[in-house]
Amino acid sequence: MTNQLKAGALLSYVVLLTNSLISILYTPLMLNLLGQSEYGLYSLANSATGYIGVLNFGLGNAVIRYTAKYKALNDEESCSKIYGMFFIMYAVLGVIALLAGSILALYSSSIFTSSLSGDELNKLKILMLIVTLNLSLGIGLGLFSVIVLAHEKFIFQKLVLILGSIVSPLVMLPLLLMGYGTIAMVILTTIINLVTILFNTMYCFKILKIKIVFKKIEGPLLKEVIVFSSYIFVNLIISKLYDTTDQVILGIYSGTVAISIYAIGTMFTGYFSGFSSAISNVFLSKVTRMTTKEASDEELSNLFIRVGRVQYIVISLALTGFIIFGKEFIILWVGKEYELSYFIALIILVPMIVTLIQGMGGVILQAKNMQRFKTIINATVAVGNVFLSILFVQWWGAVGAAMGTAIAFFIGNILIINIYYWKVIRIDIPGFWKNIILMSFPFAISLLFGLTVNEFVLANSWLVFFIKITLFTVGFLLLMWSTAMNKYEKDLFILPINHYLKKRLPGTSI
Numbered sequence: 001m002t003n004q005l006k007a008g009a010l011l012s013y014v015v016l017l018t019n020s021l022i023s024i025l026y027t028p029l030m031l032n033l034l035g036q037s038e039y040g041l042y043s044l045a046n047s048a049t050g051y052i053g054v055l056n057f058g059l060g061n062a063v064i065r066y067t068a069k070y071k072a073l074n075d076e077e078s079c080s081k082i083y084g085m086f087f088i089m090y091a092v093l094g095v096i097a098l099l100a101g102s103i104l105a106l107y108s109s110s111i112f113t114s115s116l117s118g119d120e121l122n123k124l125k126i127l128m129l130i131v132t133l134n135l136s137l138g139i140g141l142g143l144f145s146v147i148v149l150a151h152e153k154f155i156f157q158k159l160v161l162i163l164g165s166i167v168s169p170l171v172m173l174p175l176l177l178m179g180y181g182t183i184a185m186v187i188l189t190t191i192i193n194l195v196t197i198l199f200n201t202m203y204c205f206k207i208l209k210i211k212i213v214f215k216k217i218e219g220p221l222l223k224e225v226i227v228f229s230s231y232i233f234v235n236l237i238i239s240k241l242y243d244t245t246d247q248v249i250l251g252i253y254s255g256t257v258a259i260s261i262y263a264i265g266t267m268f269t270g271y272f273s274g275f276s277s278a279i280s281n282v283f284l285s286k287v288t289r290m291t292t293k294e295a296s297d298e299e300l301s302n303l304f305i306r307v308g309r310v311q312y313i314v315i316s317l318a319l320t321g322f323i324i325f326g327k328e329f330i331i332l333w334v335g336k337e338y339e340l341s342y343f344i345a346l347i348i349l350v351p352m353i354v355t356l357i358q359g360m361g362g363v364i365l366q367a368k369n370m371q372r373f374k375t376i377i378n379a380t381v382a383v384g385n386v387f388l389s390i391l392f393v394q395w396w397g398a399v400g401a402a403m404g405t406a407i408a409f410f411i412g413n414i415l416i417i418n419i420y421y422w423k424v425i426r427i428d429i430p431g432f433w434k435n436i437i438l439m440s441f442p443f444a445i446s447l448l449f450g451l452t453v454n455e456f457v458l459a460n461s462w463l464v465f466f467i468k469i470t471l472f473t474v475g476f477l478l479l480m481w482s483t484a485m486n487k488y489e490k491d492l493f494i495l496p497i498n499h500y501l502k503k504r505l506p507g508t509s510i
Contacts, residue, residue, distance in 0.1 A: 019165050026173065033177065036337070044112070044256065046131060056138075057230075058229040059089060059090060059093070063143065066225070068150065081215050087212055101133075115256075134189060137190070137194060141197045145196070147210060161196075234378075234379055249390055265340075305432050313480060317480070319350075321473070324451060350406070358418075364425065382408065389401045391404070
């Protein structure tokens with residue numbers, strides 16, 4: 001199981017790197033073939049319809065939690081019965097999502113009529129209906145992919161994701177070159193999603209040999225699941241308010257070009273979030289087992305700090321690199337007309353970093369079933385974010401939307417939540433920040449040196465840019481290795497290499 005955890009975390013990064021590389025190569029071509037306005041319309045359709053995605057009600061985390069609980073108790077019969085209950089709940093929610101999304105799509109014209117043309121409104125309606133179908137399929141049949149995750153079969157799950165990530169642009173690009181547009185893109189996404197669902201379903205029955213038993217649902221158990229999932233459901237709504245509402249607000253007040261610029265900026269925040277959650281997501285089952293067996297506060301604090309340090313190594317490298325080279329990259333990548341996207345990304349990223357390196361906090365709360373306070377705080381701050389964004393968008397456009405999100409992040413997810421982790425959950429937050437501060441020497445030195453070099457050497461070609469980024473990465477990692485990383489973190493890199501060398505070249509190691 002430990003190997004699955006390590007492989008799952010490693011393959012999560014492979015998925016992220018694959019998606020990032022594909023995005024870097026594919027996005028400029030897509031923008032060129034679609035145009036700024038059409039891409040903005042595509043982003044708006046996904047953002048507006050994305051709200052129905054929260055109708056999975058957070059059941060995925062509940063499936064993982066109760067699977068881990070019953071497996072720890074060696075109670076396979078209860079596992080099968082609860083899968084039957086979850087199957088019915090997923091199916092009902094899928095139907096509700098289909099109906100809700102269809103209604104939203106049909107009334108989209110009245111929502112965006114002030115900023116979109118008649119042709120744009122008609123195309124938006126079609127796009128939203130197809131995206132609705134895709135999301136409702138993912139919800140209604142989503143149980144099986146979660147069961148794979150609950151059984152900690154991360155290798156299979158990640159390989160399926162990697163395959164889907166590679167196939168999509170390989171098929172889509174020829175269609176775009178042939179003149180097909182955004183409608184073809186969302187149809188293809190739906191087909192790939194359905195194939196992924198079929199793979200996961202077959203794996204559950206053929207390999208995991210799961211059983212789904214439909215019996216009378218026990219009232220207390222159903223209530224417990226609903227209470228547990230309801231907090232996650234509210235957090236999903238909050239996440240959507242953070243992630244997509246700004247684009248919807250821009251769609252109402254500013255139009256598709258502003259959405260396009262904002263979407264490119266927030267694309268980078270998505271990459272950073274993925275780099276962080278790639279590690280923390282694979283620990284939910286482990287933390288649930290620890291809490292079921294009444295692990296001490298010290299043990300959970302040590303896990304929180306240990307995972308946070310590893311996340312910080314990756315995130316601090318990415319953030320420093322983006323601060324130094326982000327503007328150059330965006331101009332080389334998609335053109336100078338998207339230069340504002342750099343500032344949008346930076347405004348959101350800086351406060352978001354704290355949340356990203358503390359991802360284990362949310363995992364611990366879920367495992368302990370103690371999400372109530374965080375949910376209330378996040379909900380309050382998210383509503384405040386909406387009001388701030390509406391106000392700031394009318395003053396500063398897309399940059400104003402980013403500022404509203406950043407302020408909300410700082411208040412809710414840094415100040416208040418850190419106090420809650422420390423005082424209530426009894427995580428050693430002072431110890432965590434002591435570790436992070438002591439690890440920040442490479443960050444500070446690399447940032448200062450990189451910004452100084454940029455004053456004299458600007459990248460006007462990809463060759464110069466890659467030389468600069470390569471030298472920076474090597475220098476940063478050497479500094480991190482020699483001044484900040486402990487034995488555990490070094491072993492995460494050394495042991496897999498030694499294992500490979502001993503297998504291929506007996507007697508060789510580093």
